[in-house]
């Protein structure tokens with residue numbers, strides 16, 4: 316655990332890699348936008364969860380496990396949730412139906428994420444449990460002239476903030492000039508966004524000075540980050556699609572309400588998981604849910620272990636897009652098959668792994684270093700403790716494989732075929748079979764039957 320290790324992180328705010336210096340090294344604070352709980356999460360949604368789990372692990376390694384506070388929220392109030400509740404539970408009162416949707420979806424999300432070996436964030440606040448904090452921020456914004464009421468809504472006045480648009484590098488004038496859509500009549504500026512809106516009788520609502528209503532999306536994260544991390548904190552993360560408008564508007568609300576010059580010092584965004592070059596998303600309909608991947612045979616005709624998806628995800632740098640495919644999962648699985656199951660003794664992580672991760676989470680280089688270490692640890696147990704510690708940083712635990720009968724049969728048959736090839740002195744083909752099996756983590760041991768003197772081959776799964 317060395318404080319000497321300086322982390323370099325790419326900051327979307329400045330568009331450059333910076334040396335990371337926490338505001339208080341004994342409480343490093345990170346907020347990551349969590350899921351809106353109306354439907355199963357897809358494997359694209361898993362990317363920020365996994366990427367920021369690696370960062371959480373790294374921060375804990377560098378600053379100490381009890382010196383990092385990680386908040387990932389649950390958005391459990393949203394019009395998409397209301398629509399889903401109406402669709403799925405038409406007989407129930409809306410609020411009851413909403414509770415059913417959010418509770419089951421939230422539980423599903425937590426189960427999904429567990430399969431990826433993610434640590435639990437320090438806090439996982441729900442939006443509906445932070446309404447008072449949202450109201451407080453909106454009151455401040457109104458009092459300071461950064462917000463106004465119009466047609467049953469409280470709106471943020473983007474013109475009231477001179478440097479609005481800094482994160483996404485958008486300029487209000489350009490936006491206005493380029494606006495194709497007519498400005499909604501009640502808005503002062505096209506970029507103004509909803510902080511609060513009135514609810515109809517059947518919609519979920521909370522009593523406020525502006526009537527019974529519900530929050531806009533962005534205000535939730537300002538309220539929850541402020542409550543758990545303070546007005547200014549170290550790192551704010553999420554997927555690339557959140558830069559605008561979500562994060563831009565979080566910054567506007569928090570900075571204007573608190574009178575601060577920054578909300579978070581470092582803004583980090585993961586790239587998209589794509590299918591044939593397009594972002595995996597619910598609206599595109601090109602998604603595979605985490606549940607389907609783990610528990611059904613929908614993707615490639617089989618189930619996939621969570622750690623395989625995790626490794627497949629980390630085989631690309633977090634800011635690059637990933638084109639998702641079965642080939643990629645197979646590649647990760649083959650690599651994992653060669654990694655031994657670590658012993659229980661955890662030593663010091665390999666400096667090469669730490670250095671790679673400290674360079675803006677270079678998981679590609681970190682995995683290469685772990686791979687080399689896995690090889691060494693297989694040959695010499697003295698390397699096991701360092702190997703185990705390095706795996707902890709990546710959050711990957713290679714499991715002993717359980718082979719089903721069909722696979723055992725297939726391997727037996729190939730081993731038998733190889734023996735015949737050897738007898739026929741077709742060494743090239745025989746070696747090909749051996750190499751193939753080795754690539755799957757299956758080690759062959761050639762010997763002689765002590766009684767008959769005949770060549771025999773046994774095999775085992777090496778992990």
Ligand SMILES: Nc1ncnc2c1ncn2[C@@H]1O[C@H](COP(=O)(O)OP(=O)(O)OP(=O)(O)O)[C@@H](O)[C@H]1O
Pocket residue numbers: 348349350351359360361362363553554555556557585586587588589594595596597598
């Ligand atoms: N294809 C993707 N690749 C990487 N990250 C993604 C992808 N799709 C969504 N995310 C991220 O997942 C997190 C959860 O977001 P959210 O629950 O709002 O997803 P969503 O917007 O419902 O998904 P969708 O885009 O499919 O509608 C966010 O950080 C978002 O940036």
Ligand SMILES: [Zn+2]
Pocket residue numbers: 347348349536561565
């Ligand atoms: Zn957010």
